[in-house]
Amino acid sequence: MQNHVEHSVDLRSDTVTQPCAAMWDAMRSAPLGDDVLGDEPTVARLEAMIAARLGKEAAVFVPSGTMANQLAIRVACGAGDEIIAHEESHIIHYETGGPAALSGAMVRTVRGDGGLFDAGDVTAAVRTRNIHHPVSKMLVAENTQNRGGGTVWGMDRWERVAREAHAHGLHVHVDGARLFNACVASGYSAGAFAKHADTVSVCFSKGLGCPVGSALVGPAAFIERARRFRKMFGGGMRQSGLLAAAAIFALEHNVDRLAHDHANAKAFARGISALRGLRPHVSAEETPTNMVFFHVDPAIGTAQALCARLESKGVRMMGLDPQRVRAVTHRDVDAAGIERAVREIAAAVQGK
Ligand SMILES: Cc1ncc(COP(=O)(O)O)c(C=O)c1O
CATH class of the missing domain: 3.40.640.10 (Type I PLP-dependent aspartate aminotransferase-like (Major domain))
Incomplete structure (x- = not known):
């Protein structure tokens, strides 16, 4: 399929x-x-x-x-x-x-x-x-x-x-x-x-x-x-x-497996916390469930512009406000997918 x-x-x-x-x-x-x-x-x-x-x-x-x-x-x-x-x-x-x-x-x-x-x-x-x-x-x-x-x-x-x-x-x-x-x-x-x-x-x-x-x-x-x-x-x-x-x-x-999504959200938050100009709303360890909201420094551009750059690399997230992005983990994204997303985000913000 x-x-x-x-x-x-x-x-x-x-x-x-x-x-x-x-x-x-x-x-x-x-x-x-x-x-x-x-x-x-x-x-x-x-x-x-x-x-x-x-x-x-x-x-x-x-x-x-x-x-x-x-x-x-x-x-x-x-x-x-x-x-x-x-x-x-x-x-x-x-x-x-x-x-x-x-x-x-x-x-x-x-x-x-x-x-x-x-x-x-x-x-x-x-x-x-x-x-x-x-x-x-x-x-x-x-x-x-x-x-x-x-x-x-x-x-x-x-x-x-x-x-x-x-x-x-x-x-x-x-x-x-x-x-x-x-x-x-x-x-x-x-x-x-x-x-x-x-x-x-x-x-x-x-x-x-x-x-x-x-x-x-x-x-x-x-x-x-x-x-x-x-x-x-x-x-x-x-x-x-x-x-x-x-x-x-x-x-x-599919209920118990939600714990994997929560672990992936923490891993994602950890990954982007290490990138200059991106700041999750709460620390990786405090990420409560499967959502990560992060602030994008205006020096990098707007949230929409960052999401558009990433879309062309096959990573999709939602720009909620001018400088705020939301990423949500789920059963169709595994740990390797999270690593790939963080890698592409790192490349997208590098040199900005
Ligand atoms: C907290 C919350 N309530 C309700 C809904 C509505 O669900 P639906 O999109 O099925 O109408 C959503 C959708 O994302 C939601 O996040």
């Missing part, structure tokens, strides 16, 4: 992975039905599996992490309601204004290092009941936190934050697009983390290596309402067992 990633070291995102041969086999042999008509056996199996893994009653399989988050928001909030979230949240930066457009909800932001925050930030952000104010309805927290650098919530801090949110009657949602990265890095289980949340979205299409697919997990009645909105938003799928089979395979085979 022609595999684009064989020819380049693609560190733009962990979403670029291609299904491995065994995943294809699992997809090919999955029994299929029609999920909108309610008889898709492989989707049903995946939904039961991920719900059990997170210790929740039910799950709904959806095409994307964005849809999982937006369904949670749509069920938890109505027009004029407010969500509390970190200012670097995915739901704010990368979901095309979904909370406002789909649910009529606004977002009140909190701040904190690495995209994390404390219980006191929640207390301060919750509105008092007053005819002038929006109604605080929901807390959304990301684990891992993407724009914070792939950071991981510590369990004690998370428990305090979730408890405070619940004390104010908020629905607690975790954007767990990379929850399994957080689990592998921290040692806690997905269920232990999810216990403090009402709903959790998880993605199979990122570090877990699937081509498509995410799930929203939570109480049965909440998920039943989300299922209606999934249909309304055009996310009802038919023989989607094909995709669910990939997700089942990923949950069975």
